[in-house]
Amino acid sequence: MKVSVLGPGSFGTAVAQLISQNVNEINLFGRNKDIINSINQKNINNVYHPWVPLNENIKAFKLENKNLIMDSDLIIFCIPSGSTRIVAEYLSGVLDDQIVISTAKGIEYPSVKYMTQVIKEETGLDNIFSLSGPTFADELIRNVLSAVTMGIRGSHKDIINLFKSPNILLDVSEDVEGVELCSILKNIYATAMGIFDTYYQGNNEHNALLNLCFKEMDSILRASGHMGLYSNFCSFGDLVLTANTDKSRNRTIGLMLGKNMKLDPSSPVNVESIKSVKAIKMMSNNYNFKTPILDFVDLAFDEREDIRQLMNQLIKRLDYSPINL
Numbered sequence: 001m002k003v004s005v006l007g008p009g010s011f012g013t014a015v016a017q018l019i020s021q022n023v024n025e026i027n028l029f030g031r032n033k034d035i036i037n038s039i040n041q042k043n044i045n046n047v048y049h050p051w052v053p054l055n056e057n058i059k060a061f062k063l064e065n066k067n068l069i070m071d072s073d074l075i076i077f078c079i080p081s082g083s084t085r086i087v088a089e090y091l092s093g094v095l096d097d098q099i100v101i102s103t104a105k106g107i108e109y110p111s112v113k114y115m116t117q118v119i120k121e122e123t124g125l126d127n128i129f130s131l132s133g134p135t136f137a138d139e140l141i142r143n144v145l146s147a148v149t150m151g152i153r154g155s156h157k158d159i160i161n162l163f164k165s166p167n168i169l170l171d172v173s174e175d176v177e178g179v180e181l182c183s184i185l186k187n188i189y190a191t192a193m194g195i196f197d198t199y200y201q202g203n204n205e206h207n208a209l210l211n212l213c214f215k216e217m218d219s220i221l222r223a224s225g226h227m228g229l230y231s232n233f234c235s236f237g238d239l240v241l242t243a244n245t246d247k248s249r250n251r252t253i254g255l256m257l258g259k260n261m262k263l264d265p266s267s268p269v270n271v272e273s274i275k276s277v278k279a280i281k282m283m284s285n286n287y288n289f290k291t292p293i294l295d296f297v298d299l300a301f302d303e304r305e306d307i308r309q310l311m312n313q314l315i316k317r318l319d320y321s322p323i324n325l
């Protein structure tokens with residue numbers, strides 16, 4: 001099977017390294033010539049993973065090499081959600097029957113469309129699936145035991161074998177968009193936990209709030225028609241990993257918000273929750289239940305100077321005492 005990975009960044013390079021164990025050759029496509037040369041000449045992604053020797057059957061090319069992409073059987077998007085549409089549109093003329101996997105953990109705003117929907121709109125392809133789970137790229141690329149959920153349905157489930165490795169635990173769901181929604185929500189609640197942890201240092205408080213995040217996340221999943229994913233790696237596992245680990249960009253931006261640190265809108269660092277919270281807030285306007293933590297994160301991004309006041313208001317809204325249930 002000919003596999004192409006779009007986006008030789010943190011995750012795309014790690015995915016290519018994983019799959020390279022199971023194919024003869026895998027192609028990475030990106031826009032940074034320096035990275036492309038480094039991968040092809042030194043088997044190193046000098047920007048995103050400068051200390052990790054890449055398998056020699058990983059080759060890198062400029063995204064303009066559309067014919068090579070056209071020749072692929074499987075295309076894996078490892079592009080941030082904010083750029084997925086533009087890349088899918090750029091390739092739409094050369095795609096006809098490829099299988100696609102989207103790994104972006106974000107949602108389009110203000111359209112509130114999942115990446116699989118965006119890619120289908122731009123390419124017209126039918127077999128578009130999702131991959132998510134508690135996987136920091138820098139650990140995945142080092143073959144650390146990692147877990148992923150593949151959102152896939154139909155007759156192409158054999159592509160799951162491309163991700164086989166002694167250190168990969170993989171569960172599957174036919175709820176392709178539900179897997180995407182898990183990945184979107186976990187980033188938002190990781191940001192919430194980053195803010196909370198700048199105010200609350202207790203273990204009891206941290207885990208009470210983390211459980212409330214999971215509770216709200218599960219309510220949104222159910223209200224959106226995605227039941228039964230709570231035990232998949234893409235749900236509980238990725239929420240806990242991201243919400244508890246300072247390595248996470250989404251948790252880190254929460255820590256910065258909590259400390260009233262200025263966010264640099266021009267930063268090249270990809271933080272999916274910044275836009276996702278606006279999209280999910282729009283989605284939640286149709287729900288018949290409250291989402292106090294989602295509302296809090298949305299306001300925290302907007303009303304920076306009132307974080308402590310927002311925290312106090314949130315705690316009042318989180319009253320789960322039995323008489324209020």
Ligand SMILES: NC(=O)c1ccc[n+]([C@@H]2O[C@H](COP(=O)([O-])OP(=O)(O)OC[C@H]3O[C@@H](n4cnc5c(N)ncnc54)[C@H](O)[C@@H]3O)[C@@H](O)[C@H]2O)c1
Nearest residue numbers: 007008009010011012078079080081083104105136137270
């Ligand atoms: N980093 C992780 O640990 C990790 C793990 C799982 C999933 N993800 C998800 O994967 C997606 C990518 O994240 P990342 O961490 O790899 O980001 P990154 O910033 O490390 O890499 C993004 C890659 O996409 C490319 N890109 C961005 N915009 C582009 C455009 N307009 N045209 C062509 N190429 C473009 C960049 O050049 C880069 O190669 C995100 O949605 C993220 O949530 C990341």
Ligand SMILES: O=P(O)(O)OC[C@H](O)CO
Nearest residue numbers: 133134135136248249250
């Ligand atoms: O750095 P983050 O917050 O984008 O998290 C990376 C991965 O999604 C962890 O599963």
